[in-house]
């Protein structure tokens with residue numbers, strides 16, 4: 001197969017952590033051709049989505065003392081060439097959030113790819129549909145009590161009712177802008193004003209789940225089915241479990257309750273063409289559905305001795 005990956009500049013990727021690199025490595029290992037491009041390499045030529053594609057050769061990471069070690073020169077790119085993306089078997093849209101206007105334009109370009117010829121993972125329409133915080137609300141039955149508003153009084157009432165809450169900017173990722181709120185906080189008004197940009201932008205406010213101290217579980221779903229999970233446990237004085245803010249990763253199982261959550265979410269993900277997704281679950285409640293560029297497979301692989309990247313590639317092969 002020929003596979004194209006739309007991603008952030010390679011020097012910014014972390015080969016021992018990023019799922020994108022894990023999937024590209026698996027593709028190479030299984031004998032497929034890997035190409036990369038950035039957002040600025042996308043164009044529409046005579047009504048077709050094209051990209052300046054650079055062939056990629058990876059030096060795979062190796063497991064040393066339980067951690068992935070990458071060579072300093074872990075990748076090599078060949079000369080770029082403009083190609084019709086329909087020459088590819090699949091295109092992986094793996095640009096990291098935030099979802100900017102530029103990102104949205106890229107999804108409109110990828111939308112022009114004929115799904116009969118080339119599978120786009122995840123589907124551009126699904127990527128636009130699924131703001132990572134708001135999309136979760138479509139599964140409210142498995143979510144903790146949640147409010148989305150920019151109204152200070154509504155937010156105050158909600159926090160008073162639940163005594164403790166977590167505020168989340170709707171466009172955030174990796175723990176950015178996540179705040180712990182309690183009614184007695186002397187900065188309460190100011191925190192809400194800053195987060196809502198002075199009452200201009202709604203934010204998500206969610207009941208604080210004390211179980212968060214035991215971990216925020218990342219479950220990876222492929223085509224709507226759970227294929228692996230890793231727990232992220234807050235460390236030190238931090239209440240957020242994100243790996244990006246120092247969350248410690250630990251092996252874990254998928255519980256029956258979490259399987260129920262996957263069953264609630266899976267069919268809709270498939271319908272929306274969201275084939276590769278990472279959901280976050282705290283204390284048996286769904287808190288986030290990550291669709292743009294979810295991480296976790298490097299950690300699941302090294303803790304469990306598996307290769308989720310190979311699962312993804314084999315799934316693609318089986319789709320034919």
Ligand SMILES: Nc1ncnc2c1ncn2[C@@H]1O[C@H](COP(=O)(O)OP(=O)(O)O)[C@@H](O)[C@H]1O
Nearest residue numbers: 173174175176207208209212216240241242288
């Ligand atoms: N309802 C909640 N109760 C307690 N902690 C939470 C809650 N929601 C999120 N958190 C903490 O905040 C972190 C980030 O939240 P999340 O909703 O996953 O946003 P993102 O990962 O996009 O920044 C989580 O890893 C978790 O530790």
Ligand SMILES: [Mg+2]
Nearest residue numbers: 174175280288
């Ligand atoms: Mg998260």
